[in-house]
Amino acid sequence: MNKIIENYNETNAFGRSFKMDYEIVRPGFVVYKMKVSKRFLATSTAMHGGALAGFMDAIVGVTALSVSSQKGNVVSTVEFKINYLKPVLLNDELVGEGSIISEGHRIIICKGEIFNQNKELVAIGTATLNAYSANKMQ
Helix, strand or coil, X not given: CCHHHHHHHHHCHHHHHCCCEEXXXXXXXXXXXXXXXXXXECCCCEECHHHHHHHHHHHHHHHHHHHHHHHCEEEEEEEEEEEECCCCECCCEEEEEEEEEEECCCEEEEEEEEECCCCCXXXXXXXXXXXXXXXXXX
């Protein structure tokens, strides 16, 4: 694991608050996991769309970071789109997979897919991320 990924793990309060775990299977392919608790609900049974979008943004963000960090770069999301396909319910165990669609010098385009414990696709997303030198990070 490189220093940029180590720093991300240490400073990512958002991921810790969501109790998300991830594995970089290989640069450009990431698997994320998250269990839906009451704090993420919009109704008595269904997850809030913003919470699911936060999970998706983490998936595509770490996917891009897994390749950019090898070049000494961090990433920031420039554009993001999500499609909600099925309701996500209390106690669902979500698995997100992120992969690279295109990697340029500074622009990385990723896709993400989120499945529930029944392997049903519940959301898909795409994102454009900007890669820039970790030295410029404030």
